Amino acid sequence: xELTKEQQEILDGSKGEVMAKVMKTLVMYGETFNATKMVPVxxxxxxxxxxxxxxxxxxxxxxxxxxxxxxxxxKQLFSADPRPVDKNVPxxxxxxxxxxxxxxxxxxxxRQLKEMGLLNEDAFTCACYFDEVGNKPNKGDILSxxxxxxxxxxxxxxxxxxxxxxxxxxxxxxxxxxxxxxGLLTDEGRKATWIVDVRxxxxxxxxxxxxxxxxxVLEDVPYIKGLDKFxxxxxxxxxxxxxxxxxxxxxSNGSVGLYHIENLTPEAxxxxxxxxxxxxxxxxxxxxxxxxxxxxxPVIWKNKDAKPSLCFMGCPHMTLTELVEWTHNLQDKLNExxxxxxxxxxxxxxxxxxxxxxxxxxxxxxxxxxxVVVSYICPLMYMNNPLCAKKPVITNSNKLRTYTSSRYxxxxxxxxxxxxxxxxx
Ligand code: F3S
Numbered sequence: 001x002e003l004t005k006e007q008q009e010i011l012d013g014s015k016g017e018v019m020a021k022v023m024k025t026l027v028m029y030g031e032t033f034n035a036t037k038m039v040p041v042x043x044x045x046x047x048x049x050x051x052x053x054x055x056x057x058x059x060x061x062x063x064x065x066x067x068x069x070x071x072x073x074x075k076q077l078f079s080a081d082p083r084p085v086d087k088n089v090p091x092x093x094x095x096x097x098x099x100x101x102x103x104x105x106x107x108x109x110x111r112q113l114k115e116m117g118l119l120n121e122d123a124f125t126c127a128c129y130f131d132e133v134g135n136k137p138n139k140g141d142i143l144s145x146x147x148x149x150x151x152x153x154x155x156x157x158x159x160x161x162x163x164x165x166x167x168x169x170x171x172x173x174x175x176x177x178x179x180x181x182x183g184l185l186t187d188e189g190r191k192a193t194w195i196v197d198v199r200x201x202x203x204x205x206x207x208x209x210x211x212x213x214x215x216x217v218l219e220d221v222p223y224i225k226g227l228d229k230f231x232x233x234x235x236x237x238x239x240x241x242x243x244x245x246x247x248x249x250x251x252s253n254g255s256v257g258l259y260h261i262e263n264l265t266p267e268a269x270x271x272x273x274x275x276x277x278x279x280x281x282x283x284x285x286x287x288x289x290x291x292x293x294x295x296x297x298p299v300i301w302k303n304k305d306a307k308p309s310l311c312f313m314g315c316p317h318m319t320l321t322e323l324v325e326w327t328h329n330l331q332d333k334l335n336e337x338x339x340x341x342x343x344x345x346x347x348x349x350x351x352x353x354x355x356x357x358x359x360x361x362x363x364x365x366x367x368x369x370x371x372v373v374v375s376y377i378c379p380l381m382y383m384n385n386p387l388c389a390k391k392p393v394i395t396n397s398n399k400l401r402t403y404t405s406s407r408y409x410x411x412x413x414x415x416x417x418x419x420x421x422x423x424x425x
Pocket of ligand 1: 081082126127149248314315316317377378379380381399400
């Protein structure tokens with residue numbers, strides 16, 4: 001790998017031994033992927049995926065201590081993934097004890113993050129690109145992020161450039177201010193090897209469509225045709241919300257870091273079919289394909305007929321638009337079945353900054369009176385222990401379904417179930 005004079009000097013120790021180790025790690029990471037050079041990180045802020053002080057991450061806390069003791073802090077401030085625990089989220093006494101032990105080092109870790117360069121106290125969300133949060137990169141910016149849903153959104157919807165880095169590596173990029181140049185940072189790496197043709201009869205469920213594409217193309221870049229017919233050709237709030245959920249499913253059910261949607265996403269609008277490599281692979285998606293995929297998700301509940309005990313919505317975190325829309329849909333549905341409150345404990349998760357805004361809106365009170373909790377946590381962090389993993393949890397998130405024992409239902413099915421209406425198989 002060719003390094004500039006400054007980069008070579010850092011590697012040789014001009015900024016101290018600890019910084020030299022950080023640079024060496026990034027160089028070795030880049031060499032693994034045949035990177036030709038290191039390029040400057042140009043986004044205003046970074047984003048860190050390891051936001052949770054879980055006791056098994058002892059090595060991370062020690063690493064942070066070593067970095068800070070060596071006088072190393074991040075060159076760019078950063079947001080972080082969601083906090084793991086919120087006392088407002090329903091949990092049994094035993095589960096609360098488990099959370100307390102599991103996330104015992106949370107305070108220590110947050111102190112370390114703050115010293116390292118955390119943007120602010122409220123900067124804990126996977127959807128750091130929301131306007132309310134303020135970590136929204138510009139088109140063409142080079143990022144050092146790792147959160148798969150955020151990388152996917154930044155690349156595809158915002159036209160920024162970021163690889164699917166791993167946790168800690170991304171923090172090292174924010175510390176040094178350089179990342180290795182390969183993959184999705186290059187023009188070539190952003191070209192599509194797949195054409196996906198959406199031929200459904202109605203607007204496809206974002207989470208299902210993303211799942212289908214992710215499982216088919218894996219880590220490749222798809223160029224998607226036929227979707228603009230349903231979600232339009234402008235990046236409106238509604239379209240961005242759809243793409244957030246769609247993209248997170250492609251990134252978790254496969255490992256897609258970038259997709260292009262014909263006539264909608266920035267690079268597809270600019271370059272059109274020039275973004276497609278010669279001889280692409282084809283994937284046609286119709287109603288039958290989506291039905292087959294949904295019907296074949298494994299259900300790993302011990303008792304498949306169990307009554308759901310909890311419903312999580314908001315993985316990735318919900319937008320303000322989603323919160324408002326769900327509040328009204330829920331209210332209408334409750335009126336329809338003649339009830340005042342949800343029958344299943346339900347938690348909507350969103351970014352702390354969105355929650356602040358939402359809590360001043362009438363819909364917040366409406367949701368509370370319907371018995372729904374709005375929280376800032378990551379549902380995965382809640383489910384990630386043997387006790388909660390046994391609970392029959394339902395969700396409309398295909399990412400949460402993939403990483404936990406929770407069961408996926410479409411939005412309409414979730415609505416039916418939480419108001420105590422129709423049961424769905
Ligand atoms: Fe966000 Fe946690 Fe889901 S980080 S995308 S809410 S797994």
